[in-house]
Amino acid sequence: MSTTITVAGPAPYDVVVGDGDLDRLPGLLGDGVSRVAVVHPAGLAAAPVLAFLGDYDVLDLPIPDGESAKTAATAAACWEALGAAGFTRSDAVVTYGGGATTDLGGFVAATWLRGVRVVHVPTTLLAMVDAAVGGKTGINTGAGKNLVGSFHEPAGVLCDLATLETLPRAELVAGLGEVVKCGFIADPAILEIVEGTDPAELTSGSAALRELVERAVRVKAGVVAADLKEAGGVGGHPGREVLNYGHTLGHAIERTEDYRIRHGEAVAIGCVYAAEVAGRSGLLVPDVVERHRTAFGRVGLPTTYAGAPFDTLLAAMRIDKKARGNLLRFVVLHDLATPAVLAGPDEGVLRAAYAAIGGHA
Template sequence: MGDATVIRVGDAYDVVVGHGVSDRVVGLLAPGVRQVLVVRPEALARLAGPVLSRLREAGLEVHEAVVPDAETAKTADVAAGLWASLGRHAFTRSDAVVAVGGGTVTDLAGFVAATWLRGVAVVHVPTTLLAMVDAAVGGKTGINTAQGKNLVGAFHEPSGVLCDLDALETLPRADLVAGLAEVVKAGFIADPVILDLVEADPEGATRWDGPHTRELVERAIAVKAEVVAADLREAFRREILNYGHTLGHAVEQVSGFRVRHGEAVAVGMVFAAELAHRAGRVDDALLARHRSVLTSLGLPTTYADASFEELLAVMARDKKSRGSLLRFVVLDGLADPGRLEGPSEADLRAAFAALAP
């Protein structure tokens, strides 16, 4: 595949990373596909162009579905509209869905593909850093409800993923920086070289064409690929990918999703590190490294926009919780993730107080 890097996810599918790879979409579709529904947000007509063109050149019947931007796309109403489109065009199990967009689009389109006829093929063409290193890889799909983020969903592995690094050139800097939170997370839970690269050149890490951007993307994807290949349905090991997400998802929800996912996860990682520090599982240096790495990238490490009680109520509905028992992914050392079950309210409050600006 020329300059492309292929990262295999178990024996299930490939993630292709490189410049100009989005036009390889046809090669990820199974033989016999007759129709394709391309799902994209309103703002990405230009980025979707090469994908649409290549599909049509291959003689496929292509239908385009434009959905709202960001989290407003991940609703039951939008999903129902996509199901209706598939029904109108008589999509069968041998047809496919292609998602072009950020994590909200891959989550939504993947969920629709998982549930139409109990499962049709989906190919992801992520256009944001966050989607490349996180949402598009691993087969998690879902939509939001008033009660929380991604509470309705399904596991449905894609037929393939195309991470075209050229798409990052169009990404606003704030969104690129937010996506780096998931890259840093991979560094803390599994691959410390990621942290070394960021610390060596934090400014370069925040550029789409930075000297280590491609390596950072590939390393983060490789971490996720290894974890999900071993535990697709989050029976045990896959939970480590939720480092920082328990508080992070709560921050997102209480903000009405005005806080970017990566920004919320950055705060959540500091919170998790504070909890682990109080439990004697993380030393002073590793706790401080969380703040220094995230701050160097321009990611937040403090939070004061909601009360502890508001966030606790949302965390109680987190998917990792068991009954009334809160469960957090924490570290027992660098690249050594574990779990903390049922921390005391005193420790929770103290960790939250440590987030004060």
């Protein structure tokens, strides 16, 4: 049976989590759609979704694999194709692929005719628990990741866990980076499941992985429903920025590595770093700092990094979306599920935290 999680807000939509549920796609597209553009990586055949789009005029839009797809040139090529096919505001986009496909395809849908319907069908764990939910779309520039984008909520999200059966193990593990992050920022039960389950048993068909997916989606759904466009939270809560826990350093690492490191791996390192920053700032007790290392490390994610000098990463972090002018801002924890924003931390603390995760000056 599938589970339906509704993301509340001005334009509510459903996230369906199930196994073998691609037949739900037409229902998520809704009424009045005649043309559907299917955006997918060139290396991933779109046949599984095309099998359920027989009643539509389908435009096949293959794009490059991975982060290399998230460019203005790729978006422009998609716009030209939509124009040539005569796509109108009553038509729709379906994304079928990982997080980069979801980001790029969502951005195309957000900007074509100032917004057309989009349904995401994520095929990686990372996309299911992160990119597909929440309405953030974006492309990369030479300055950094996701610096150009738009908020554009989908009409629906279809997480068919059967699509994970052929996902390489390294990609599945990388997706767990965002899942474990959700455990630290909002739902400690996620950490208990991870710590109490043999990592080898976290497979596409396991009940444990399904519960982790559903819990992570619920965390994100709750956050974005309360703060869709990062206007800020209440009572000291960072609002939607909390989802960027670990991303300040994580995105800097991705950029420095020219996106050769997987996003979930970079986030895991970034979360351990943020915990060290919080600990060294007197905000987080040592046991919770160390739990970051053990939880991420248990599922096979990296918890150290020494691939670039700190000054290189610091320059990249200054372009982070959370920064305000020259002021760096980090999402940190005071305790499990107790996030806050630390603005303008001492640079000595940042350097010491980098050394603590294996980095060098």
